[in-house]
Amino acid sequence: MEEQESKRIKTEQLAIKTVHIALILGVILFMVMVSFVLTDPSSPSIDETDDIFNFIVPGIAVLAFFGAKHLSKIPLKDIKDKDLLGKLASYKSSLVVQLAFYQGAATFAIVATLLTNKHIFTSVALIMLVLMFMVRPTKERMTAKLALTPEEVSRLKN
Numbered sequence: 001m002e003e004q005e006s007k008r009i010k011t012e013q014l015a016i017k018t019v020h021i022a023l024i025l026g027v028i029l030f031m032v033m034v035s036f037v038l039t040d041p042s043s044p045s046i047d048e049t050d051d052i053f054n055f056i057v058p059g060i061a062v063l064a065f066f067g068a069k070h071l072s073k074i075p076l077k078d079i080k081d082k083d084l085l086g087k088l089a090s091y092k093s094s095l096v097v098q099l100a101f102y103q104g105a106a107t108f109a110i111v112a113t114l115l116t117n118k119h120i121f122t123s124v125a126l127i128m129l130v131l132m133f134m135v136r137p138t139k140e141r142m143t144a145k146l147a148l149t150p151e152e153v154s155r156l157k158n
Helices: 002-037 047-071 084-116 120-134 139-146 150-157
Strands: none
Touching (some): 002 084, 002 120, 047 084, 047 120, 084 139, 084 150, 139 150
16 A cells, blocks of 8 residues: 555656656757747848837746746645645646746747747747746655655655
8 A cells, every 4th residue: 555655656756757847848849940940040020020029028928937936826725634645736736837837938939039030039938948947846846845744755755
């Protein structure tokens, strides 16, 4: 019984790390594809929309940052009454919400780069990628965010 629960905990941790890596790799691969498409620096841009993207791209990035910080806390509100697997599931939901905000802003910045041929928007995507890397799921972060009991910490680390 205990061995089965330990296996489920490890599976949940692997799922959390896999989701994190997959979302980051999606943004990186899209950025690489767009950089290959934009190899010609003289390719035309859409002049009418260039100015609006100068405000929208950073604005979306800022909204994504604050939205990720606040809305990722919602799945973690009622975790005190859950067992360790329930807490890990809530943590995964919280992480997906946070990463989705960052990924959305990064993808929008990359699309803006593609449409306008302004590579400054790629820097916004890179900042979002850095934020995605900074929320990497580690056992220490999980322990801190989930307010685990000492017994749950030992089960998580084993």
